[in-house]
Amino acid sequence: MDDTDIALMARIKEGDLEAYEQLLDRHQRPVFNTAYKFLNDEADAEDITQEVFIRVYKAAATYKPQAKFTTWLYTIVKNLCFNAIRKKQSGRLLSIEDETVPEMVSPGDDPSEMLSREQLKRRVIRAVNNLPHNLRLAIILQKFHGFSYEEIAQMLGCSQNAVKLRVHRAKQYLAEALGTLKEETY
Amino acid sequence: MNCQWIQDNLSAYMDKELSEAKISAIREHVRNCTGCRTEYERMSQAWNVLNLWAEIEPRPDLRKKILHAVQEEKSSQWLQIMLPAAAVLLMAMSIYIYVGYFHARNDQDMAGQTEGTAVVTEHDLQNVNEDEIITHLELLRDKDFYDTLDTLEKIDYLPLVEEVMQNIEEEQRSSLECSLV
Numbered sequence: 001m002d003d004t005d006i007a008l009m010a011r012i013k014e015g016d017l018e019a020y021e022q023l024l025d026r027h028q029r030p031v032f033n034t035a036y037k038f039l040n041d042e043a044d045a046e047d048i049t050q051e052v053f054i055r056v057y058k059a060a061a062t063y064k065p066q067a068k069f070t071t072w073l074y075t076i077v078k079n080l081c082f083n084a085i086r087k088k089q090s091g092r093l094l095s096i097e098d099e100t101v102p103e104m105v106s107p108g109d110d111p112s113e114m115l116s117r118e119q120l121k122r123r124v125i126r127a128v129n130n131l132p133h134n135l136r137l138a139i140i141l142q143k144f145h146g147f148s149y150e151e152i153a154q155m156l157g158c159s160q161n162a163v164k165l166r167v168h169r170a171k172q173y174l175a176e177a178l179g180t181l182k183e184e185t186y
Numbered sequence: 187m188n189c190q191w192i193q194d195n196l197s198a199y200m201d202k203e204l205s206e207a208k209i210s211a212i213r214e215h216v217r218n219c220t221g222c223r224t225e226y227e228r229m230s231q232a233w234n235v236l237n238l239w240a241e242i243e244p245r246p247d248l249r250k251k252i253l254h255a256v257q258e259e260k261s262s263q264w265l266q267i268m269l270p271a272a273a274v275l276l277m278a279m280s281i282y283i284y285v286g287y288f289h290a291r292n293d294q295d296m297a298g299q300t301e302g303t304a305v306v307t308e309h310d311l312q313n314v315n316e317d318e319i320i321t322h323l324e325l326l327r328d329k330d331f332y333d334t335l336d337t338l339e340k341i342d343y344l345p346l347v348e349e350v351m352q353n354i355e356e357e358q359r360s361s362l363e364c365s366l367v
């Protein structure tokens with residue numbers, strides 16, 4: 001019962017709902033968390049997760065394993081997340097393609113301050129949410145899923161070099177946002 | 187490998203997205219260069235703080251909602267396949283019934299037409315003996331046939347057999363009377 005994702009997709013194509021449940025149980029939580037971290041909204045993340053897995057089911061009939069299943073899966077996640085963002089900010093000027101790292105408003109306060117874990121967590125989440133969408137998704141996929149730059153490049157539809165640059169700039173921004181931290185605070 | 191190159195590649199170094207040779211070179215440089223080491227520590231600290239942002243569990247009814255939606259999708263896919271098939275079947279049945287009705291009506295009409303009058307049907311024509319036709323055609327090539335036709339046309343009156351017999355009897359009687367006289 002330890003089928004690969006591609007084997008499960010083949011079974012789903014034949015109408016096997018048990019295989020679908022297995023695939024869902026394997027990927028539902030990480031997909032949900034990706035959307036949740038990207039959108040910072042639980043309800044929106046649930047809607048996206050539901051839509052992702054309905055699309056997976058619908059696509060099973062024509063699915064051709066050309067890349068890793070997760071690369072394909074997270075390309076769907078990325079598209080739906082970007083659509084959701086576009087809807088949310090319709091009328092605003094900032095576009096998905098904009099990669100300008102925002103100016104630091106409060107750079108780390110006192111660099112040596114002792115922060116509680118909760119404060120630190122809030123600060124890092126706020127910093128991630130301030131990142132341009134492409135950078136934000138790149139670090140979520142890299143940090144929380146361990147995807148390679150190559151896989152992320154396929155998901156985001158850009159070059160590996162672009163991913164390298166995005167992740168690098170995102171890390172620099174986070175470092176600036178958090179300031180120099182005392183080791184015992186995390 | 188200057189400090190700028192090292193710092194530009196610190197992130198890829200942390201993510202192990204460089205060749206083994208470059209990784210060892212950067213490791214060596216960072217150990218010996220205070221500026222690059224500070225930058226590396228700053229970045230990796232921030233990166234590690236992200237670990238505080240733990241995953242959360244989706245609500246249990248999300249799974250149910252997804253499975254329910256997929257069940258509905260499966261039913262609608264089934265309908266999408268079955269509806270056209272049913273439509274084709276229905277159309278075929280309608281045509282079959284209509285054609286059957288049309289034939290029945292035609293047969294009835296034909297029966298009505300043939301009741302009083304003799305109608306030569308194609309079927310009858312097909313049954314005409316071919317030899318008979320050939321014989322008739324050969325007659326037309328025969329000269330005697332036309333002479334006979336001429337003779338027949340010139341006859342105004344053709345006596346009946348009874349009349350001929352009566353004439354013969356009368357002739358015989360009168361000759362007998364003559365011989366007696």
Ligand SMILES: [Zn+2]
Pocket residue numbers: 188189192215219220221222223
């Ligand atoms: Zn250096």
